[in-house]
Each structure stands twice: as structure tokens, then as C-alpha cells.
Amino acid sequence: MGTARVERRLSAILAADVVGYSRLMECNEAGTFERLKRLRRELIEPVLERYGGRFVDLKGDGAVVEFGSVAAAVEAAVEIQRAMLDQDPELPETMRIRYRIGINLGDVIVDGDTIYGDGVNVAARIEALCEPGGVWLSRSVYNQVKGKFNLALIPSGLHQVKNISEAVETFRVAFNGIMPAAHRPTVTGLQARRWKLPAIGALLALFLSFGAWLFWPGEPPPNPQPGIAVLPFATQGGDAKEEQFADGLTEDLIIELARYRYLFVIARSSVIPYKGRVTDVRQIGRELGVRYVFQGSLDGEADRVRVTAQLVDATNSSQIWSERYERPLADLFGLRDDIVQHITGALISRLDRADAELARRKPPASLQAYDFYAIGRDLFRSDGVTKENMAKARSYFEKALAIDPHFSRAWYLVGWTHFNDAHLGWADDQARSWALFHEAARRAVVADPADATAQTLAGVSHFRLREFEAGELAWQLALRFGPNDYSTLRDTGCMFAMVFGTERAAEGLEITKRALRLNPMHPAWHFNCLGRASYYAGAYKDVVAALLNANRPDIEQNIYLAMAYAQLGRPHEAAIEVARVISKKPDFSAETWIDKDIFRPGGSAAMLFFDGARKAGLPLCASVSDAARIDPKNRLPECDAERTKAMLSPT
Numbered sequence: 001m002g003t004a005r006v007e008r009r010l011s012a013i014l015a016a017d018v019v020g021y022s023r024l025m026e027c028n029e030a031g032t033f034e035r036l037k038r039l040r041r042e043l044i045e046p047v048l049e050r051y052g053g054r055f056v057d058l059k060g061d062g063a064v065v066e067f068g069s070v071a072a073a074v075e076a077a078v079e080i081q082r083a084m085l086d087q088d089p090e091l092p093e094t095m096r097i098r099y100r101i102g103i104n105l106g107d108v109i110v111d112g113d114t115i116y117g118d119g120v121n122v123a124a125r126i127e128a129l130c131e132p133g134g135v136w137l138s139r140s141v142y143n144q145v146k147g148k149f150n151l152a153l154i155p156s157g158l159h160q161v162k163n164i165s166e167a168v169e170t171f172r173v174a175f176n177g178i179m180p181a182a183h184r185p186t187v188t189g190l191q192a193r194r195w196k197l198p199a200i201g202a203l204l205a206l207f208l209s210f211g212a213w214l215f216w217p218g219e220p221p222p223n224p225q226p227g228i229a230v231l232p233f234a235t236q237g238g239d240a241k242e243e244q245f246a247d248g249l250t251e252d253l254i255i256e257l258a259r260y261r262y263l264f265v266i267a268r269s270s271v272i273p274y275k276g277r278v279t280d281v282r283q284i285g286r287e288l289g290v291r292y293v294f295q296g297s298l299d300g301e302a303d304r305v306r307v308t309a310q311l312v313d314a315t316n317s318s319q320i321w322s323e324r325y326e327r328p329l330a331d332l333f334g335l336r337d338d339i340v341q342h343i344t345g346a347l348i349s350r351l352d353r354a355d356a357e358l359a360r361r362k363p364p365a366s367l368q369a370y371d372f373y374a375i376g377r378d379l380f381r382s383d384g385v386t387k388e389n390m391a392k393a394r395s396y397f398e399k400a401l402a403i404d405p406h407f408s409r410a411w412y413l414v415g416w417t418h419f420n421d422a423h424l425g426w427a428d429d430q431a432r433s434w435a436l437f438h439e440a441a442r443r444a445v446v447a448d449p450a451d452a453t454a455q456t457l458a459g460v461s462h463f464r465l466r467e468f469e470a471g472e473l474a475w476q477l478a479l480r481f482g483p484n485d486y487s488t489l490r491d492t493g494c495m496f497a498m499v500f501g502t503e504r505a506a507e508g509l510e511i512t513k514r515a516l517r518l519n520p521m522h523p524a525w526h527f528n529c530l531g532r533a534s535y536y537a538g539a540y541k542d543v544v545a546a547l548l549n550a551n552r553p554d555i556e557q558n559i560y561l562a563m564a565y566a567q568l569g570r571p572h573e574a575a576i577e578v579a580r581v582i583s584k585k586p587d588f589s590a591e592t593w594i595d596k597d598i599f600r601p602g603g604s605a606a607m608l609f610f611d612g613a614r615k616a617g618l619p620l621c622a623s624v625s626d627a628a629r630i631d632p633k634n635r636l637p638e639c640d641a642e643r644t645k646a647m648l649s650p651t
Helices: 021-027 029-051 070-084 118-129 139-145 198-211 240-258 268-274 281-288 331-361 367-380 387-403 407-423 428-448 452-464 468-481 488-500 503-519 526-535 540-549 555-567 573-585 590-596 605-617 636-650
Strands: 006-018 054-059 061-069 099-111 114-116 134-138 153-159 168-173 227-230 294-302 304-313 319-327
Touching: 006 021, 006 070, 006 118, 006 452, 021 029, 021 240, 021 428, 029 070, 054 114, 061 070, 061 118, 070 099, 070 134, 070 139, 070 168, 099 118, 114 118, 118 134, 118 153, 118 168, 134 139, 139 168, 227 240, 227 268, 227 281, 240 268, 240 331, 268 281, 281 294, 294 331, 304 331, 319 331, 331 367, 331 407, 331 488, 331 503, 367 387, 367 407, 387 407, 407 428, 407 452, 428 452, 452 468, 452 488, 468 488, 488 503, 488 526, 488 605, 503 526, 503 605, 526 555, 526 605, 540 555, 555 573, 555 605, 573 605, 590 605
Parallel strands: 099 134, 227 294
Antiparallel strands: 006 061, 006 099, 054 061, 099 114, 134 168, 153 168, 294 304, 304 319
């Protein structure tokens, strides 16, 4: 008797999973179960019926669905995720049901109503990589649907996943350029305010002003990214609730680290098998293909919890960083968010330094794009921020971009080097530096529209060009894509009031403070941002305290110190700083300074700057020739009168 023939077919497979299912069930088991039943009955099943989807596996926290059409699978997934945004609006975001969805096109084995094989496995692995509220596609799906929908499909990297020999290439659906609501930060009014333009119109504005496109073809760049595996948190007592809390910490930390576009993070499903196992980190590094391994433990008591965390170099088992956190158990979910944010910020900061140190130890001939970027980034963030240092850092970024022209983060930092040259008066040709800044911002967002730092720089570029609606949209995107990215929070918080006015300066100050908390090892010059944000919030003593810690003797520090001292009624100290400003820039005027920055012309922040400059004795008025190039709203009436008088007086 011959072997029975195995039935196979090509199918589109959708894998879905409820985010934080154990946590939701722990908080309200009966309520969560009823909500899931209602969602399936009223939302999900009708959508699947319309698009021809068929459940092949269904469980409490997830499902596998087969489609005969790839396009139908993607359309169904997007419709479900969009509809999910409006579910249970009365509940806080942490308690709402959110799905991850992964879609693959592949060969499957058919066994009655059930299907098996790599086609299904890959869909499940992609789902595990996906962010809450998102939809991720395999390369095979992308090839079938690109250009067919009004959707942005953004490359999200190559991933080595468990039990699949070849790396899986993925693409993220960006929902008309806006990430799902599950990514919205909750700390500021900027994130909470709804954008006034329709989503498509707003995205079109971004497209037109930047000339960006969201589809960029080609092979993955030759840019090996640093990899990290977050091992499941260990617990001490074996208590079920403690175990659930530890599992939640692991999942949340993986999600937060995965937001960092340059960091390769091993998926949750690939690290779960290591839970409770005593395994040498070098073996883990080899098995998962990563250089770094994070290990944590949790020890709970009646009213407190202690969390220990450490980052280990898997090549030699050496400890790179360690920290211990102890918190009261009053607010369980707030506690988890607090711990995850602190660990994320500390890890990213330490990984940055470790990567730079590793790159510097390599022979020059073996350096790749990421190595050049890491060395340049270390120079850029050093406390010695000077014209020479900016040029040296830029040379490394340019080497990285010569290897990988799609390296968004390298474009981001190239842009800031040109911004500093132009803004701080270092450039021999200021107009050229501004043009190079705008071009770098454009290239950064074209290379990776979903990178938070790229959108931050895009916003600054728009604001400089007086394209305020496009700039606000870019910052909305930045804060959604990187709600815990300290660079994004630092940059937006630093300049927040200048764009949105002193009425909202407290929001900018809170963003800035949060950024610095997330990166406890930040360079001293980042206090400059804290000082500037504090000025527009009216916290003048805090301005002085921050700027004296900044260790960055540039003209901007002198300007804000002069204004803060004047606002505090300390004219002697203000006069010293004014003299330093004039010695560095003899032609300084408040009018030209405001006009070249991202202030909203005639806005309340600009008026406060003029007020501080006037009280400090800083020169207010631009020359006649300079004034002709200044926005009329940034010219002071008293200065216009002086210039008119000078022009009319005989020579």
C-alpha cells in the first residue's frame, strides 16, 4: 500500500493574539471573557465573513485564520484594528483589549479543517514581533499587496525567529502614516489633542512638504544592528500573582525596547523557553544570535517589590550594567510602567556606550555602517560639544551613510550637526548649513518614516520653514512612535514652548524632565534643554541651576543665563553673561536670534524671549540689512523706529 498523499495548498494566514491577556484576566476574569466574546461576535466574525476568512484555530487569547486571498487578509486585519480603536472608550488604555496581528502567505498542510506547516508558524512568529494594535506582514504578503491599497507599508527589518532557519523579513502597516492608538503616550496635551486635518490630508501635507515616500524597495542595508535578548524575569517565591507580574514586566520591556528602530530585539516567544532554566549567557547569545542578554529578578513582599536588573555581554559573560529598584505596591500597573520606563532608559543609554566602545576596538578595515554611526554618536553626545567635535562626529556619520544611504538615525544626527553649525554661529556659510539641515531631515524621514527621531527632526525642519501644521503632525508621529525614546522627548520638550507658546510650556518642561529621567546617564549638556524649557515655564531659578550644570559654554547657554538672571533681579550676573554673548557674536540681536529659530512669529514664547533680553541688556535690534530678511512679526516696533530714524538721518 502506498503512502497517503499529503494535501497542500497556498494560503494567506492571519495570526492574532491579545496583548497582556494574563494581566487582563487577572484584573477582571469574567469581564475580560465577556468582552472577548462580544468582540468576536459583533466585530471580528462579521469582518472575517465579509472577507472570506475561516478560523482554523481559536483559543482564549488568540486565533489563526485562513484566507483564500492575500489582499482580503490584509484588508480584514486593518479593518479590525481600526475598529478596535473605538472599543471601550470609557476604560483606561491599559485595560482595553488590543491585538497583535501577523500575516504570511505560505504553503500549508491540510488535515480536515486544520492546517499546519511553516506557513502557519511564520505568521505566528510575525505576530509575536508586532506592536499592540498593529499589523505586520511577511515579504511574501508585501510583494502581493504593495501598491494595491492606500496604506503605508514600512520595512520593519529582518528577524531571526525560533524554529525558522532563514531570517524573516517584515513590513509594518502604518495606517495612513498614523500608528495605532495603543502607541499614544499619555503624559502631555500634545499627544491627547486630535489633529485637526483628516488623517489622509495630514499625511498628504507631510508628503508634499517633504517629498517623502513610504515605500522604499531593495535589500536590507549592510548594517548589523545590536541585538538583545530579554530573558523572563525570575521570581523568588513561586507565587502565582508574582509570576504574572514578572511575565508582564518581561513582555512590556520587550515591547518598549522594540520601539527603538536600530535595536534588534528577540521576540517574546523565543525567550519564554529560557524561563526557569539555568543557562550560561554565552550559550544563550549563540543560540539566539545576540551580543547582549538582559537578566532580571523580582522579589515581592507584603507592600513592596524589589526588582534587580543587569545587562550582560554574551560574548564573555561580563556585566555591563546593573541596577536595583524598590517600589511600594500601591499602584500595581503604575509600578510596572515606572520600572519598565526606568530600565528601558538605562538599557538604551548603556547599550549606546557599549556599542561605541566595541566599535572603537575593531580594526578600521572591519568597521561597518553601524560601527561608524556608534562612534559618531558617542562624539556627538559627549560633553565637549564644539564646532570641531560636530565636524568630527559628522565625518563618521557620513562614512556610515556611504555604506548605507538608508540609515535614518545617521541622517538624523547629521542633521543636528548642521543645525548646530547654523544656529550657534559656527558655519562659514550659514545658508548652506540650513539647507544641509533641511536635506538631512528629509532624508531621515524618507529612509524610515516610522522612526521617532526622524519625525522629530522633520518637525524642527518644518517649524524652521514656518510650516507649522506639517511640523505639528511630524511631532505627533514622533511621540507616538517613540513615547519612551529619550532623544525624542528631549528634543521636543526642549523646543515645545517656542512652537506652542508659554501657555503650554509646563507640558514641554514635563516632557524634558521625563526624557532626562529615562536616561540617567545623559551627557551634562542635556541640561541645556532643561534650562530652556524651564525659562518658558517661568521657573527662572531652575534655569540657572540647570545651565550651571550643563558644562556647555556655548552662546545659547549664555543667552538664557543672562535672561534668567535678569528675570530674577540679578543684574550683575546678567551683565557678565551679556558680555560673553557679545564676545562670541558681536552682531548678536534678539530679533535675528528669534527669527532663525523655530519660534512661532509673534507668539508668546517670542515675546518672553524679547522681555528677558530687554531686561538683561542684550542687543535687541537687527541691522537694517538683516531686518529686511526677518519676518515682520519678529521685528520690534521700537527697533523699526530706530532703523527708520537711522535711514533718514544724514550720513
